[in-house]
Amino acid sequence: MSPRPASVRGGVEPFHVMEVLKAVAARRLSHDDVVLLCVGQPSTPAPAPVRAAAEHALGAETLGYTEAVGTLAFRRAISGHYREQYGFGVDPDAVVVTTGSSAGFLLTLLAAFDPGDLVAVTRPGYPAYRNDVLAAGCRLLELPCGPETRYQPSVEMLASLSEKPAGLVLASPANPTGTIIGADELAALTRWCADNDVLLISDEIYHGISFGRPTHSAWEYGRDAVVVGSLSKYQSMTGWRIGWLLLPEALRRPVELLQGNLAICAPALSQAAGCAAFGPDARSELDGHVRRYAANRDILLERLPELGITSFAPPDGAFYAWCDIGHLTDDSQAWCADVLAATGVALAPGIDFDPVDGHRFMRLSFCGTSEEITEGIDRLVRYLG
Ligand SMILES: Cc1ncc(COP(=O)(O)O)c(C=O)c1O
Structure with a gap:
């Protein structure tokens, strides 16, 4: 055989x-x-305070499984980060800590979409998004994005589609282009998606690395989108495999249950040390x-x-x-x-x-x-x- x-x-x-x-x-x-x-x-x-916190945690903590959604201490640190850097409040219950943003994206796909649902991504765009959407059994819609829109999607593009997608993924700053979507455009997209029942998945993992043009979070314009964050890039912690999701109410419990089954939790050491990644030093x-x-x-x-x-x-x-x-x-x-x-x-x-x-x-x-x-x-x- x-x-x-x-x-x-x-x-x-x-x-x-x-x-x-x-x-x-x-x-x-x-x-x-x-x-x-x-x-x-x-x-x-990783920055020195994170490495020091990791050394301390290794000596002082058991570092077993954490809650599926992540430790309260780390979720509070993430919530504080949004308050300090963006000026808006995030309920720690809205945060789910994930194994890099990569796992967060997959958890979102599984929690929000059924096989056959249409999910739009930008072209050019981050390849894992394209491949994960297909691996999750969803249909992929690539939106060709060029210099006219700074390689970002627009409301006009979405409104002109013959089939409305169930989800839209955008990244700002983007990979591979590095472009940042303007505040007005992000606000318009966030509102259009909410009004049209399209789940916006906003990849904000490169926030902190920008060269004069401001970055904005989709959560500045509403709470219907999923925000994807990570310590990989600005915080220089790729191998620590630690990221997070800010989730609208309806997706919190499904993502928690999926995480508990698929990974149990994100790495405990990275959560313990990651709290120090947001401090002034x-x-x-x-x-x-x-x-x-x-x-x-x-x-x-x-x-x-x-x-x-x-x-x-x-x-x-x-x-x-x-x-x-x-x-x-x-x-x-x-x-x-x-x-x-x-x-x-x-x-x-x-x-x-x-x-x-x-x-x-x-x-x-x-x-x-x-x-x-x-x-x-x-x-x-x-x-x-
Ligand atoms: C746009 C984008 N999103 C997500 C990821 C995944 O990053 P991580 O899983 O390390 O958070 C990357 C990695 O390069 C990326 O470029």
Whole structure:
């Protein structure tokens, strides 16, 4: 008998950046020259107060399972963060702590939608969203978003659809474009979704990393949306796998029950230490990282034209530049593989983020050191002759 095949859901598309990382690992066996410009991962550890809190918790606490929704202490810390940074109150009961925002997104999909429901995402957009929607058995609607709307969805786009979706996912600052949706546009989308019974899932995990353009939360405009947060990016804590959801009333209990069954709870150590991630000492350390990202961004904006790259999304926030490389290739995946083999510079091919036009785009991450960015660009300039 042949072994039972995997499910249709199991046929999920790869997250191509992970494939690039595999090629990077292979190259590192024989070369000592990799410049990593392909991952959205800060090159710094968690802030010092978090590391100190983790050491303390290891010695002083049992660190067993926590409540499925997360410890009250961490949910209160998150609630305090919204009060201090955004000026609005969040009931700790509205918060569910998750294993990175990745798990929060999946819990939301499972709690809010049934198989066959239509969920809209932006194109370009974060690939796991596309793939998770399909893996959850939902139908996917990709909204092509270009420079006219800062690569963000708009009420006009939604209103013109022949089938109204059950959900809309937006990210601001976005990955891969780094663009930030304006306050008026976010307010209009939040209200339109509430009025039309469309669940807005607002990915705000890059908040804190922006370069002059303000970021806003969907919860400034109503409480019908799901807000997705994380300590991964601004707080430089990717591997701690800790994020959260702000949930409208109707989804709180379903998400709690799903979390209890699927994961029991988010990591206890990360919750205990994560409370220290919102304090002033952590913030002043983390704001130093943001100043470095800003300097890296300046280097890129100045030097990308040396590669003939003159068309890129305005990197308002996060740490990505989404670059049109149509003058260099029609196959971004092969091109990025060639560049890695020839120069040791690892870039993310656009097809990860845009299955239609991504063959002529690449995403460059500028969260490393300024020396790495400069070295990467120098090598690309030499490669292109
Ligand atoms: C837009 C966006 N959302 C969510 C995630 C998932 O992040 P995490 O699970 O580490 O919170 C990422 C990771 O890169 C991302 O870019």
